[in-house]
Amino acid sequence: MNIETILVKEISQTLQQLYGEIPGMKVSLEKTKSTFEGDFTLVVFPYVRYSKVSPEETAKQIGEVLCEITEIFSSYNVIKGFLNLGISNNLWLSYFNQFDANSTNFLKGQKIMIEYSSPNTNKPLHLGHIRNNLLGYSLSQIMRANGADVTMANLINDRGIHICKSMLAWQRFGNGETPESANIKGDHLVGEYYVVFENQLVNATSDDIELAYEGKWHTADNATNERYQELVKRLSEAEEDKQIAKIKGLIKDLVRNQSELMQACQEMLRKWEAGDEEVLKLWNTMNSWVYEGFDSTYKNLGVSFDKFYYESNTYSLGKDIVQEGLENGVFFKRSDNSVWIDLSDEGLDEKLVQRGDGTSVYITQDMGTAELKYQDFNIARSIYVVGNEQDYHFKVLFLIMKKLGRPYAKGMYHASYGMVDLPSGKMKSREGTVVDADDLLNEMYNTSKSKTEELGKTQGMEDSELDILCRRLSLAALKFFILKVDAKKRMLFNPEESIDFHGDTGPFAMYTYTRIKSILRQERPKNNKSDNIELNATEVEVIKTLSEYSQVLKNAAEEYNPSGLCQYTLDLAKSFNRLYNELSILKEADSSKKEFRLLLAQKTANTLSHSMGLLGIEMVERM
RNA sequence: GACCUCGUAGCUCAGCUGGAUAGAGCAACUGCCUUCUAAGCAGUAGGUCAUAGGUUCGAAUCCUAUCGGGGUCGCCA
Structure with missing residues (x-):
């Protein structure tokens, strides 16, 4: 209690x-x-x-x-x-005696699916994915620790025009290169061909685009010409910079889409959808490279999944639901055969749920996948860890499922999180300011190694132990740095601060843990309770902090936010460090006091380890 | 333009459904290693909680307006 x-x-x-x-x-x-x-x-x-x-x-x-x-x-x-x-002293003591850093059970047995990561297969993972992965994994652990039956799911976006870009570029310029022959991780290799494609496209179209801005462009396709002329007219009338930029963007897309390269790409997508053997073979090969690369990044990051969904399997799901919605009047059809839902009652607007040609859009697929998840696992709650730029999308999705009368709709939740900024500003893949996940992990590993060596902590340490230490230490720094910030808020990622080991950091909490472990290696508590001791203020402070743990754990689950756990872990570490500095444990003369402090140290270490574990951070025994 | 969101110390962030004199860390400055690991501890300094109103015993927190940052408003995902 x-x-x-x-x-x-x-x-x-x-x-x-x-x-x-x-x-x-x-x-x-x-x-x-x-x-x-x-x-x-x-x-x-x-x-x-x-x-x-x-x-x-x-x-x-x-x-x-x-x-x-x-x-x-x-x-x-x-x-x-x-x-x-x-x-009273005795209440603290009796509370302390029964305290254990145990899981709670307020979500007991509840079936929850947490979908996170959900990458595209045309590029390696970057810093934004890292926040997503860390949040998703940590939330899963937190829900589990509260008694939930959690399935961690990853919906992989393995189809669409962006994959075809990488495929086409590889086909034309790859000379049969493979991850082995190039000695590059598969996801990076595929990412490189995506860049090759974009560069080729820029080279092939930049002159035309300039001409097009001046109104001097034309193409063989009449419909496109018409659309283009209309845009040129709008451009000449536009006054605001923002508007001009928007129209120019549309013109640019128009020109690019007419290029031979993009046409070939579209053709490839059509072949893929038609099940063309050769295209499918290439697609399978390149995907397998990417998955191998992702696996290694996930492993290094310490996240995992219980279930994978692939868009190539799910993109056409949801069409039955569209049909159902049409029949019971939730959706309506336009003259061009496209299917819509009117959400103006809810303060939103009309939203397309299926194209005129019968193909599905993003939300069609999400409707289908939502249904599939429910069928597969009979889940009570379905949580989506997705960035806040998709707030609107999920608001609409949940509303649609509700209007369709799906009983599971009320259990759907968008765990929305803020973007990650760099000191230099926003991450933009076009400008090469993206922080690659693998690079970041490597860099952090190396830094933690050199810092450990600098401090002379490596003496008497086996290479394998040092390797584990550096790995866990760097992950502790990175994970804690990211999870410490309120998930909903936008955050700034400063690479230098993220690898700091002093102050409010993961390594600080880890260090507190290892100091306790060092004491416990020398002497362990003999009993599991203490009586008749006069507690002093620092000791009470630690017990008090321990007593808050179950509430913090519950809050983290209720608010879909691990940051409270980080804050808590720091509080606990600080209160113990104060005790460590003020009072002696092993050299305490009064044996019952010594016994109590050993027990207190042990329970503190257990709690630190438990809470850090929920953040996805593994402890080491010495550092 | 409409809607959503954020604005707290030089910097990065806490501050739960309203409670006392708004807290940490980093950076700066002082101390503490012959004593269980100094990746630590103790201390100094740093604030008109964006601004203006309102609600009440009481507002960083709730409401309204304004200013500023970000996002969304695609037959992309």
């Missing part, structure tokens, strides 16, 4: 005894600020209207009665309307 629940129960009873039934009463207890005396604070303002005396007097009345329960409360003081309560 949580210590606060015990206190709240006693306080409610006391309030009732003093002032009778208070309608809608809710006792909110807070930690006493460190500048005041006491452990917990009750704000008495809400009760003044029942006590009919001043706030100070009310607080005194309550405090007086509470302190008669000596086994729980030891002292009280009143400042203005705040009743600061001291908790």
